[in-house]
Amino acid sequence: MERAVESRTIDLAEVRRLMARATGDEKHDESSTSTLDALAVLYGDVLRVDPANPSWPDRDRFILSKGHGPVAYYAILAHLSFFPEMWLDDFMEWGGKLGSHPDRELVPGVEASTGSLGHGLPMSIGVALALRAAGRTEQRVVVLTGDAELNEGSNWEAILLAPALGLTNLTLLVIDNHSSSVQMGPWDAKLEAFGWSTHVVDGHDHGALRTVLTARDELRPTAVVADIPEGEW
Amino acid sequence: MVSGHSMRERAGATAAELLDEDARVVVVLAEISTGQFGRALRAHPDRAVNVGIMEQTMVGVAAGFAMEGFIPIVHTITPFLVERPLEQIKLDFGYQGLQGTFVSVGGSYDYTSEGFTHHSPGDVQVMLTVPGMQVVVPGTPDELEHLFRATYANGHITYLRPSTATNVESREVDIGRLDVVSRGSRATVVAVGPMLDRTLAAVEGMDVTVLYVTSVAPFDADGLAREVADGPDVISVTPFLEGTLTPMLTSALANRPTRFTSIGVGNDVLREYGTVGDHDRARGLDEYGIRERIGRVLDR
Numbered sequence: 282m283e284r285a286v287e288s289r290t291i292d293l294a295e296v297r298r299l300m301a302r303a304t305g306d307e308k309h310d311e312s313s314t315s316t317l318d319a320l321a322v323l324y325g326d327v328l329r330v331d332p333a334n335p336s337w338p339d340r341d342r343f344i345l346s347k348g349h350g351p352v353a354y355y356a357i358l359a360h361l362s363f364f365p366e367m368w369l370d371d372f373m374e375w376g377g378k379l380g381s382h383p384d385r386e387l388v389p390g391v392e393a394s395t396g397s398l399g400h401g402l403p404m405s406i407g408v409a410l411a412l413r414a415a416g417r418t419e420q421r422v423v424v425l426t427g428d429a430e431l432n433e434g435s436n437w438e439a440i441l442l443a444p445a446l447g448l449t450n451l452t453l454l455v456i457d458n459h460s461s462s463v464q465m466g467p468w469d470a471k472l473e474a475f476g477w478s479t480h481v482v483d484g485h486d487h488g489a490l491r492t493v494l495t496a497r498d499e500l501r502p503t504a505v506v507a508d509i510p511e512g513e514w
Numbered sequence: 515m516v517s518g519h520s521m522r523e524r525a526g527a528t529a530a531e532l533l534d535e536d537a538r539v540v541v542v543l544a545e546i547s548t549g550q551f552g553r554a555l556r557a558h559p560d561r562a563v564n565v566g567i568m569e570q571t572m573v574g575v576a577a578g579f580a581m582e583g584f585i586p587i588v589h590t591i592t593p594f595l596v597e598r599p600l601e602q603i604k605l606d607f608g609y610q611g612l613q614g615t616f617v618s619v620g621g622s623y624d625y626t627s628e629g630f631t632h633h634s635p636g637d638v639q640v641m642l643t644v645p646g647m648q649v650v651v652p653g654t655p656d657e658l659e660h661l662f663r664a665t666y667a668n669g670h671i672t673y674l675r676p677s678t679a680t681n682v683e684s685r686e687v688d689i690g691r692l693d694v695v696s697r698g699s700r701a702t703v704v705a706v707g708p709m710l711d712r713t714l715a716a717v718e719g720m721d722v723t724v725l726y727v728t729s730v731a732p733f734d735a736d737g738l739a740r741e742v743a744d745g746p747d748v749i750s751v752t753p754f755l756e757g758t759l760t761p762m763l764t765s766a767l768a769n770r771p772t773r774f775t776s777i778g779v780g781n782d783v784l785r786e787y788g789t790v791g792d793h794d795r796a797r798g799l800d801e802y803g804i805r806e807r808i809g810r811v812l813d814r
Contacts, residue, residue, distance in 0.1 A: 385610060393581065394610050397601060403571040404606055407542075407578015414540070414560035415582065435602075438568035442575075446563075 291325035291357065293317075299356035303372035303379070313350030315458040315484065315509045316425065322490040323423060323454075324357050332363045335389040339417065342408050344393045344424045346401020348382035355379050355388075363390035399433030402426060402453060406443055409451040423452045423494070428468060429461035443502045444476030451502040452494065453477065456484060458509035469506050477504040484509040521676030522619045524655035526550040528662050529587045529617065533558050536667070538585045544572040546590040546619065573599040576614055577606035585667050586614040592621050592634040596641055596673070607671045608645040615665065615672045616641075622754055622779050624678045627787045635779035638754040641673040642731060648672040648689065649730040651707035651753070656684040657728055664689050677753060678790055679708035685726060692734040694741050698722040700812060701747035704738070704759065706730065709751045709799075716805035720812065730759070735766035746771055747811050751804060752778035773814075777807050 296317070324330070328341040345354055352372070359366045364378070371377025378387040382396025392408075395401050405424035412420050426436065443451055455468055473479040478498035482489040484507035493505045526547055532539045533554050540561040543551060548564050555562045561584070565572050569590060576586035588595065595618050596603075607614055618637065625632035641647050648670045652658035658676055665672045668689075685693055692704075695714065698721040705713040706727045714724060723743040727733070742748065748767065750759040756778030763774055779797060786796065794800040798807060 394605070397605055399570075400574060400602065400606055403574025403602070404578040404581065406571070407575035407580075408582055409578070410560070410563060410575065411540075411579045411582035411584055414579075414584070435570040435574065438565075438571040439574070442565055442568065442571055445566075 289325050289361070291321045291360065293321055296321065296353070296356045296360050299359055299366060299369055300352050302366065303352050303355060303369040313352040315456050316350065317353040318485045318487060319425070319454060319456060319490055319507050320353055320357050322487050322494060324361060326491045327494045328421075328423065330361075330390070332361045332390065335363060339420065341421045341423065342392050342405075342412075344395070344401045344405050344408070344422070345383060345391075346393075346395055346405070346424050347398060347427045347430045348395030348401075349427070351379070351381065351383050354383065358388070358390045364388065398430045399435035402436050402439040405451060406439055406446065406448060409443075409448045410446065412450060413448075418450070421450050421452060421497070423454055425454045425456060427460060428455055428457040428466070431455065431468060432461060432463070432465065440472065440475045440477070447500065448502045449498055449500065453502065453504045454494070455504065455506045456509060457506050458484070459511040469504070472504040472506070477502050479504045479506065481506045481508060483507075519655075520678065521652065521655050521658045521680060523550070524658050525589075525617050525619075525662065525674065525676050528659045529589070530554040532587070532663075532666060533562060536585070537561075538583065538667070539587065540576070540579045540584045541587045541589070542572050542576040542579070544569050544590045544594065546594075569594045569599045570602050573602035574606055577602070577610065577612055580607070580612035580614050581610070587617060587666065588614060589617040589619070591625070591632060592618040592637050593632060596634060596637045600640060600644075603641075603671075604644050608647065611646070613667070613669050613671060615662070615674055617662075617674045617676070619676060621675050621677050623784070623793045624790060626790055626793055629787065630783050630785070636755045636781070638673070638675065638730060638752075639758045642758070644671065646671055647731060649675070650689065650728060651675045651677075651730055652687070652728050653681040653707045653710050653726070654684040655680065657687050661687060661689060661728060675707070677708045679753065681708060681711040687726075687728045689729045690732040690734055691729060692737045692741070693726040695724040695726050696722075697743070699743050700745040701749060701808070702741075702743045702745070703808065704748065704750045704763065706750070706752045706754075706759065709753050712799075712801045713751045713804055715801040717808060720808065722808070722812075727759075730762075733762040733766070735762065738763065738766040739769075742767060742770075747773045747775065749775040749777060749808055749811055752776070753799075755779055755781060773811075775807070775811050777804055
């Protein structure tokens with residue numbers, strides 16, 4: 282089951298310029314840049330959102346579960362005018378709105394306040410159930426985790442649960458930059474075994490990301506493992 | 515008002531009624547009480563969800579509903595509701611400014627025969643660490659239903675604590691307000707929820723003021739400052755961890771000399787089974803134990 286592709290121009294050179302504008306002692310460079318291509322595809326081609334009305338009820342929901350490394354996320358939101366670009370200048374500063382983990386109370390377009398690992402996926406199930414209860418059948422929930430974040434047991438509770446609830450409106454996007462110190466993969470085989478419709482793609486390949494992120498299984502939730510080779514950002 | 519023999523049953527019946535009455539309400543369970551919620555689970559499959567035995571996810575799922583404007587009611591046995599998923603309560607609800615009600619069952623040592631794994635005398639103290647948390651400890655099923663209905667959609671997160679022990683008579687209770695039960699001069703006794711009846715029996719013949727608290731947070735500091743007896747002693751009698759109420763009492767009475775005494779559940783592992791009454795006796799929380807403690811204070 283597919284739907285019409287969103288089309289919104291994301292100028293990656295411009296996004297990188299905005300990322301550089303976020304000054305401060307950013308501690309999460311790898312985790313920030315590893316998400317850049319996937320976020321560009323999500324916000325350019327997949328998610329239905331309205332920067333002028335971030336709480337538009339018919340929007341798709343995106344939750345950056347890991348919270349870590351949000352600079353690419355902030356830069357894309359600023360690029361789309363969810364908030365003024367000048368906010369990036371105060372990244373992690375007193376009085377600024379952009380911390381090293383995002384706060385939904387401070388940043389338009391941010392659905393969830395995250396940073397403690399393993400919270401986003403369970404919340405995403407609640408959001409997906411809420412959309413279903415409200416009759417919003419077209420809307421999607423996309424939740425992004427890191428591969429190391431999948432060490433957290435709460436994720437595996439949720440990975441067990443989502444297929445049992447038949448949440449076809451939920452997509453789990455795992456940015457696998459092989460950051461887990463303890464090798465616990467392969468993630469795709471495990472997710473498939475838990476009942477998810479699972480895809481593995483090159484995390485830098487926009488076309489491949491677009492194809493799998495717009496796909497929607499008719500019975501199962503979708504998992505996309507976006508592979509970023511070890512050592513690459 | 516619905517009928518119900520215990521506070522637990524009334525809590526379940528009220529939650530099921532709220533599901534019927536208010537389309538914003540959702541119930542999220544983790545296997546416990548699914549029998550009691552059987553009709554609700556069948557009648558409202560989109561808004562009544564049993565996630566299985568996964569408490570972190572239970573709270574996260576409830577938060578997801580709340581992020582979309584629904585009003586969640588979350589329920590399981592106290593340690594698995596309060597202690598195991600505390601970070602989810604603190605962050606997913608407290609940090610994100612969401613509303614919802616956490617309804618426990620088995621406060622302190624109601625599950626006596628299950629052992630310490632199922633005990634949680636520190637539940638109220640733990641919940642008070644969550645930003646914005648209201649804590650409600652009713653003394654009867656009618657009080658529980660009244661307070662549940664008054665708080666479930668008032669924009670806050672609420673910890674609602676039913677217990678096996680109840681008082682015989684219900685009182686006119688409200689969120690943020692304490693109630694004057696009797697007046698005396700030598701000391702003030704603050705009894706919380708199901709401790710009222712045994713406290714009244716314990717102070718029989720003593721010249722003390724007895725105040726009744728069901729709303730632990732918000733706490734009626736003005737009411738305490740106004741109604742406190744002339745005598746210097748203020749004694750709290752709580753069905754949860756001893757000392758939990760002390761910060762509220764000291765704050766409310768900061769402008770007068772006061773001696774504080776806390777009577778509540780000790781923070782130790784009692785390796786006994788038996789009944790709730792057995793545990794009450796062993797911990798000095800039955801009528802006689804409370805009378806002895808208060809008597810010692812008055813004899814000082």
